[in-house]
Amino acid sequence: MSQDSKKGLSRRKFVVLTGGALVASGILAACGDATPTTAPATTAASSATTAAATTAAASATTAAASATTAAATTAAAGATTAAASATTAAAGAAGVLPADAAPADQQVYVNHFDSTADATCLDFYESVYKRGGFADMQSDSLVRLDKNFKTQPGAALKWAVDSSGLVWTFNLDPNLMWSDDTPVTADDYVATFQYGADPKHAWDFTWYFGGVIKNWNEAVAGKVPLDQLGVKAVDAHTLQFTTESPAPYLPPMLLYSTPLQKKALTATGSGLYNADPKTTVSSGPFILKEWTKGNRIVLEANPKYKGTNKPLFQKLVAIAAAPSSDFASYQANEIDFVGGAVLSPADNALIAQDPTLKNQVHPQPGDFRTDYLFFDTKKPPFDNLKVRQAFSHVVDRDAIIKSIITPSQGIPAYSFLMPGFPASNSKALAPIQNYDVAAAKSLLSEAGYPDGKGFPKLTLWLRNEAPVRVALAQAIAASIKQNLGIDVDVSNKESKTFTDAMNAKPTQIQFGMVNYGMDFLDPYNMLSVWLSGGRHNWNNTTYDDAVKKAASFTGDPAQRVQMFQDAEKILVSDVGGIFIYHRYVSDLYKPYMKGSELEPDQNGVAALHWPGYAGFSQSVSSVYMSKDASSAGRKLPK
Amino acid sequence: MVRYLLGRIIGLIIVLFIVSVLAFLLMHSIPGGPFDETKNPLPPAAKANILKKYGLDKPIYEQYINYMGNALHGDFGISFQSPTETVIDLIARTWPVSIQLGLLAIIVAFTTGLAAGIIAAIKQNTWIDYIVTFISTLGITVPNFVIALWLLLIFSIQLGWVPTGGWPTEGGEWTSAILPVITLALGPSALVARYTRSSMVEVIRSEYIRTARAKGLSARVVILRHTLKNALIPMITILAPQIPNLITGTIFVEVIYRIPGLGKFFVSSIYLRDYPMIMATMLLVAALWSITYLLSDILYTVVDPRVRLS
Numbered sequence: 007m008s009q010d011s012k013k014g015l016s017r018r019k020f021v022v023l024t025g026g027a028l029v030a031s032g033i034l035a036a037c038g039d040a041t042p043t044t045a046p047a048t049t050a051a052s053s054a055t056t057a058a059a060t061t062a063a064a065s066a067t068t069a070a071a072s073a074t075t076a077a078a079t080t081a082a083a084g085a086t087t088a089a090a091s092a093t094t095a096a097a098g099a100a101g102v103l104p105a106d107a108a109p110a111d112q113q114v115y116v117n118h119f120d121s122t123a124d125a126t127c128l129d130f131y132e133s134v135y136k137r138g139g140f141a142d143m144q145s146d147s148l149v150r151l152d153k154n155f156k157t158q159p160g161a162a163l164k165w166a167v168d169s170s171g172l173v174w175t176f177n178l179d180p181n182l183m184w185s186d187d188t189p190v191t192a193d194d195y196v197a198t199f200q201y202g203a204d205p206k207h208a209w210d211f212t213w214y215f216g217g218v219i220k221n222w223n224e225a226v227a228g229k230v231p232l233d234q235l236g237v238k239a240v241d242a243h244t245l246q247f248t249t250e251s252p253a254p255y256l257p258p259m260l261l262y263s264t265p266l267q268k269k270a271l272t273a274t275g276s277g278l279y280n281a282d283p284k285t286t287v288s289s290g291p292f293i294l295k296e297w298t299k300g301n302r303i304v305l306e307a308n309p310k311y312k313g314t315n316k317p318l319f320q321k322l323v324a325i326a327a328a329p330s331s332d333f334a335s336y337q338a339n340e341i342d343f344v345g346g347a348v349l350s351p352a353d354n355a356l357i358a359q360d361p362t363l364k365n366q367v368h369p370q371p372g373d374f375r376t377d378y379l380f381f382d383t384k385k386p387p388f389d390n391l392k393v394r395q396a397f398s399h400v401v402d403r404d405a406i407i408k409s410i411i412t413p414s415q416g417i418p419a420y421s422f423l424m425p426g427f428p429a430s431n432s433k434a435l436a437p438i439q440n441y442d443v444a445a446a447k448s449l450l451s452e453a454g455y456p457d458g459k460g461f462p463k464l465t466l467w468l469r470n471e472a473p474v475r476v477a478l479a480q481a482i483a484a485s486i487k488q489n490l491g492i493d494v495d496v497s498n499k500e501s502k503t504f505t506d507a508m509n510a511k512p513t514q515i516q517f518g519m520v521n522y523g524m525d526f527l528d529p530y531n532m533l534s535v536w537l538s539g540g541r542h543n544w545n546n547t548t549y550d551d552a553v554k555k556a557a558s559f560t561g562d563p564a565q566r567v568q569m570f571q572d573a574e575k576i577l578v579s580d581v582g583g584i585f586i587y588h589r590y591v592s593d594l595y596k597p598y599m600k601g602s603e604l605e606p607d608q609n610g611v612a613a614l615h616w617p618g619y620a621g622f623s624q625s626v627s628s629v630y631m632s633k634d635a636s637s638a639g640r641k642l643p644k
Numbered sequence: 645m646v647r648y649l650l651g652r653i654i655g656l657i658i659v660l661f662i663v664s665v666l667a668f669l670l671m672h673s674i675p676g677g678p679f680d681e682t683k684n685p686l687p688p689a690a691k692a693n694i695l696k697k698y699g700l701d702k703p704i705y706e707q708y709i710n711y712m713g714n715a716l717h718g719d720f721g722i723s724f725q726s727p728t729e730t731v732i733d734l735i736a737r738t739w740p741v742s743i744q745l746g747l748l749a750i751i752v753a754f755t756t757g758l759a760a761g762i763i764a765a766i767k768q769n770t771w772i773d774y775i776v777t778f779i780s781t782l783g784i785t786v787p788n789f790v791i792a793l794w795l796l797l798i799f800s801i802q803l804g805w806v807p808t809g810g811w812p813t814e815g816g817e818w819t820s821a822i823l824p825v826i827t828l829a830l831g832p833s834a835l836v837a838r839y840t841r842s843s844m845v846e847v848i849r850s851e852y853i854r855t856a857r858a859k860g861l862s863a864r865v866v867i868l869r870h871t872l873k874n875a876l877i878p879m880i881t882i883l884a885p886q887i888p889n890l891i892t893g894t895i896f897v898e899v900i901y902r903i904p905g906l907g908k909f910f911v912s913s914i915y916l917r918d919y920p921m922i923m924a925t926m927l928l929v930a931a932l933w934s935i936t937y938l939l940s941d942i943l944y945t946v947v948d949p950r951v952r953l954s
Binding site: 126301330 | 676690809904908912
């Protein structure tokens with residue numbers, strides 16, 4: 007840690023010095039001093055003024071007002087970094103390998119991607135669920151995440167919101183160029199968002215911007231033309247978003263904004279041009295060199311990349327493989343990384359006993375995923391709150407974590423938001439659904455089913471779960487039978503059958519277990535899953551109002567957090583779901599992988615954080631292979 | 645003979661037709677579709693757009709007629725799993741890999757199986773016989789994915805002699821073919837060994853072999869020319885079904901060893917509800933099996949003059 011961070015700091019100082027000649031010194035003085043990597047609240051607050059100064063003078067009042075909101079603080083904090091890293095690019099200091107790095111020909115990162123799932127494209131806006139390995143590397147998203155899950159500038163160097171809270175202006179990095187030597191402009195972003203909403207494209211992630219970006223849902227339904235979408239180009243490098251209601255969470259949400267090139271998109275009619283090395287056009291850190299279908303995807307560092315996420319790896323190789331073979335290939339030194347999600351309990355037991363492998367495990371919260379039970383609360387018996395409460399008190403989370411999940415793979419959950427996620431309130435909410443068999447029994451008899459008499463037999467639906475979570479469900483079923491006298495069959499359904507039944511209106515699943523992980527770092531994202539009309543048949547208008555009000559609240563961020571916490575309390579108390587555990591992801595990666603983004607974050611977690619080695623993350627410009635890689639017996643692919 | 649063949653070919657077409665109808669009905673009757681939402685429900689309008697785009701909003705019979713109409717013109721559609729290529733391209737890309745693997749496995753299985761079976765039959769009830777019996781029992785009873793994992797553990801991870809996956813013609817090392825071929829060949833090889841042994845043992849005891857020996861022929865000639873030739877006839881029955889099995893790829897071996905063959909599509913097409921690919925793989929397998937049985941029936945008339953087709 008110490009060595010790398012010293013380097014990072016000294017480089018920043020260097021940037022500040024060289025940049026001083028280029029940029030107005032008044033701005034830089036504020037920026038330069040306020041950019042330590044561990045950005046505390048004070049930094050954000052102090053640099054908010056800087057942002058206000060650098061943004062258009064007209065929005066000075068806005069910036070002052072929004073300095074108090076979470077989004078604006080992030081934006082402001084980010085703006086300083088952006089100014090610094092923009093100069094870095096100008097000074098040509100980015101992308102230089104550290105002194106302890108292996109030679110350039112060994113800066114190759116080899117990974118597997120799931121050959122048993124669809125892999126048809128490399129672009130988020132083509133298809134989210136059918137992306138192949140190392141996707142989204144061929145253009146820069148507007149913002150990026152650092153290891154502390156803070157929103158940092160990406161293709162947008164800075165951004166600001168107007169006084170109505172509805173109109174957002176993003177200033178794009180003017181240096182960005184496509185590999186065909188045309189500049190990246192706001193038009194590319196507009197075309198990409200229009201493609202996402204295009205009814206003819208039928209994007210599989212359209213729900214994401216629904217109700218946020220103005221006219222999004224109407225455009226998807228074909229009711230308004232695409233040019234009415236709330237995404238506009240003001241000039242070549244100024245992009246404007248209009249939202250339906252104030253959305254302070256828009257910047258973190260725009261993590262997913264890697265543009266397709268308007269020219270190529272118009273010419274070919276889809277984003278699949280980026281899935282073929284012959285037609286691909288990149289403005290991102292990497293460019294596609296080879297895609298042999300069903301076999302492997304190879305990307306190389308884009309020599310024409312002008313952005314602020316310049317990679318240290320020179321080549322990325324993603325090999326199509328069944329997830330079950332990842333661990334074997336890792337042990338045979340063929341790949342550098344194995345995602346914790348694919349490791350079986352047997353693999354984890356083996357790793358725990360192996361002194362070498364044990365040190366290569368890096369547990370982290372992943373995408374803050376929570377596993378929970380849900381009900382059809384519109385029909386008996388689960389329309390009765392007392393029944394739901396009774397069920398919530400018979401889940402012995404501690405025993406489940408200890409004997410089934412194992413502590414390296416998760417922690418008990420009594421509420422939805424995992425510790426570490428914004429607005430998480432785990433400690434305070436824990437007593438509501440605690441393990442209390444006596445209370446469960448009396449609640450069930452109050453509901454009219456003493457000792458389970460007269461209670462219908464249940465089937466607990468699972469969505470194509472791994473054996474470990476089938477065991478978890480069996481344990482819960484056994485506990486319900488033993489303590490409440492109710493028979494529960496566990497039925498592990500094939501994924502599509504489950505999804506179809508869950509989404510059916512009215513839902514066809516009376517009692518199920520499923521999980522959810524976040525899409526962007528704002529409580530609204532996770533909590534919106536429980537809004538009426540969403541994926542679960544639990545409707546609570548107080549909850550709906552509370553979540554929606556908090557979501558668009560532009561005042562004091564602390565107050566906004568409080569509003570979300572109040573809403574989550576409703577969800578837990580009204581037992582919309584029974585929360586079982588928060589997943590930990592224990593990834594394995596080789597010890598020769600180094601970089602400041604892999605060093606401990608503000609919570610002391612040293613790992614390749616979500617979203618992993620991806621264009622959405624600053625890990626791209628940080629992670630490299632150290633000299634140890636040369637002697638590690640790696641078998642690099644041809 | 646010609647009339648018989650013609651009848652069989654017409655029968656083949658009828659079989660393919662029935663298979664196509666059954667497969668089409670079955671795949672549309674399982675819940676879920678190719679474009680289900682994995683996370684949050686899509687807006688109904690968006691969902692309707694997708695179904696319309698792929699013609700899935702039409703009634704089933706209309707979809708079937710459209711499909712068959714196109715298929716008769718050689719257009720089997722575009723795979724949902726791989727929308728940048730047609731189903732025909734996809735099969736043309738992946739099937740040759742499976743055929744290579746399958747043919748290598750067949751060659752290895754039959755040479756090793758025959759040799760082991762002959763030796764076991766000649767050295768009946770000796771320790772050699774017992775070892776062959778033991779190994780072949782193991783080969784038949786242990787599933788090939790278990791064998792694959794054992795071999796991987798020993799030869800790739802512990803000894804590091806061969807890569808854990810890949811295929812020679814697809815950018816892999818030539819050594820990457822060794823483990824998958826052994827894994828795939830072991831079962832059929834054991835089967836061949838068992839049948840060769842019992843069939844040889846039966847023939848050795850028959851009277852014409854005793855006659856051959858009585859004529860003073862050498863042991864080698866008796867075994868190769870008289871015993872083996874006759875013992876091989878039942879092998880056609882064993883060999884025939886192995887061919888379509890092995891050359892259409894096996895999901896376990898291909899997935900474990902990362903071989904980009906056709907095998908995985910038989911399963912992935914179904915759980916991804918890739919309708920065009922399900923139909924293509926079903927029809928391919930049905931056609932291959934029908935043709936294999938036809939050919940093996942014809943082959944019988946060649947090797948055994950007592951058999952007549954009519």
